[in-house]
Each structure stands twice: as structure tokens, then as C-alpha cells.
Amino acid sequence: xxxxxxxxxxxxxxxxxxxxxxxxxxxxxxxxxxxxxxxxxxxxxxxxxxxxxxxxxxxxxxxxxxxxxxxxxxxxxxxxxxxxxxxxxxxxxxxxxxxxxxxxxxxxxxxxxxxx
Amino acid sequence: xxxxxxxxxxxxxxxxxxxxxxxxxxxxxxxxxxxxxxxxxxxxxxxxxxxxxxxxxxxxxxxxxxxxxxxxxxxxxxxxxxxxxxxxxxxxxxxxxxxxxxxxxxxxxxx
Numbered sequence: 001x002x003x004x005x006x007x008x009x010x011x012x013x014x015x016x017x018x019x020x021x022x023x024x025x026x027x028x029x030x031x032x033x034x035x036x037x038x039x040x041x042x043x044x045x046x047x048x049x050x051x052x053x054x055x056x057x058x059x060x061x062x063x064x065x066x067x068x069x070x071x072x073x074x075x076x077x078x079x080x081x082x083x084x085x086x087x088x089x090x091x092x093x094x095x096x097x098x099x100x101x102x103x104x105x106x107x108x109x110x111x112x113x114x115x116x
Numbered sequence: 117x118x119x120x121x122x123x124x125x126x127x128x129x130x131x132x133x134x135x136x137x138x139x140x141x142x143x144x145x146x147x148x149x150x151x152x153x154x155x156x157x158x159x160x161x162x163x164x165x166x167x168x169x170x171x172x173x174x175x176x177x178x179x180x181x182x183x184x185x186x187x188x189x190x191x192x193x194x195x196x197x198x199x200x201x202x203x204x205x206x207x208x209x210x211x212x213x214x215x216x217x218x219x220x221x222x223x224x225x226x227x
Contacts, residue, residue, distance in 0.1 A: 033214070033215070035217075040124075040219075041219055041220075042120075042122075042204055042217035042218050042219045042220050043160070043204070043217045044217075045214050045215070045216075048214050055214075056214050089159075091159055091160075104148075104150055104162055104165055105215055106162070107159040107160050107161070108159060109158075109159050110159045
């Protein structure tokens with residue numbers, strides 16, 4: 001079974017530029033998450049989708065971050081304009097139905113962003 | 117605000133010893149708990165999940181859950197240098213709204 005796919009793996013941009021990250025979840029997984037992990041910290045949830053609807057985006061800085069999951073499969077996370085403090089790993093994860101206590105989440109390899 | 121707390125470490129143990137990692141959580145509605153291992157530069161990978169009070173064993177790993185104390189722990193027996201990594205504790209509520217991660221504990225197993 002293929003895992004969570006993410007691209008690009010690494011990106012270096014200047015502040016105020018824009019960047020987009022792509023994620024393809026595990027086949028059949030209805031729930032998709034985007035996490036931000038700053039070096040030395042645990043992952044912080046940015047946004048959670050159930051199929052193509054947003055479940056939780058309370059910690060997403062909506063003035064600069066946006067995300068979509070058209071057709072309930074792939075997802076894109078965009079940052080525009082980027083700030084220095086956005087330098088982090090952006091982890092995409094997926095799980096089956098969110099209502100089942102037995103389900104856990106599986107992470108992709110992450111997209112490493114450096115803003116200079 | 118739902119929080120998961122962990123000592124950041126580093127926790128150093130000699131090879132062959134038992135490593136004990138601890139975690140507390142604030143949300144009494146949390147029902148499921150997970151331990152992830154994260155090697156430097158890599159994404160988190162699931163080690164164990166636990167849902168009921170008591171112990172759950174899987175090979176060299178034992179997870180312990182005490183919901184009354186809002187406490188979760190992970191014991192690693194016969195620690196190996198390859199166990200050196202950051203261990204993330206995570207909780208999830210009964211509705212699966214989201215996974216909340218702690219900051220992680222860095223473990224170093226010394227040869």
C-alpha cells in the first residue's frame with residue numbers, strides 16, 4: 001500500500017514570496033491533515049479535512065495560509081506571502097474515518113521549507 | 117486549549133537499560149493515545165496506540181495509560197542505540213476531531 005505522498009521535499013524561498021505544497025493521502029483515507037513542525041517542537045495542526053470539507057482550521061493563519069482539497073483526494077497548502085517564521089517542516093497525514101477510535105494517522109515524508 | 121505535555125529531554129540511558137518516557141494530557145475527553153518515534157530529519161512513525169487503562173505490550177515496548185491521572189507512558193526495554201530519536205506523545209478525542217501532539221522527548225541511548 002502506497003503511503004502519503006508529498007512534494008516538493010525541499011523548498012527555499014525569500015520572504016514575501018509564495019510557495020505551494022502538494023499531498024496525496026493513502027488511498028481510501030477520508031481524513032487529511034496538514035501539520036506544521038518547527039525544529040525542536042511537536043507537530044501543530046494547521047487544517048483538517050474530512051473528504052473535501054474543512055473540519056478544523058482554527059490554527060491556520062488565514063491571512064497568509066490557504067489550503068484546499070478538491071474532489072476529496074489530493075490537497076494543496078499555500079503560503080503567500082511567506083515570513084521567516086514559516087520556516088518549518090509541513091507534514092501531511094491521513095487517516096480513515098475520523099469517527100473510529102481505532103484509527104491512527106500516517107505521515108508523509110514532509111516538505112521542508114526555509115524562508116530567507 | 118487541549119494540551120499534551122512531555123519533558124523535552126534529552127533523556128540519556130545506557131544500552132540495555134529501560135527507557136521511561138512520560139506524557140500528561142489536559143483534555144479529559146481524550147480517548148486514544150499514541151506514541152510516535154521521529155528520527156532526525158524524518159517524519160513521525162507510529163510505535164504504539166493505547167485506548168484502555170493499564171498496560172499494552174508490543175515487543176520491547178510497553179505503553180501504560182492511567183485516565184484518572186491523565187497520564188501516559190512508554191517503556192522501552194533493552195534500549196538500543198537505534199532507539200535514539202524523539203518520541204512524540206499524541207492524544208485524540210472520541211470524535212476524532214484532531215490529534216494533539218506533545219513537544220516530544222529526545223532519547224539518547226549510549227553504547
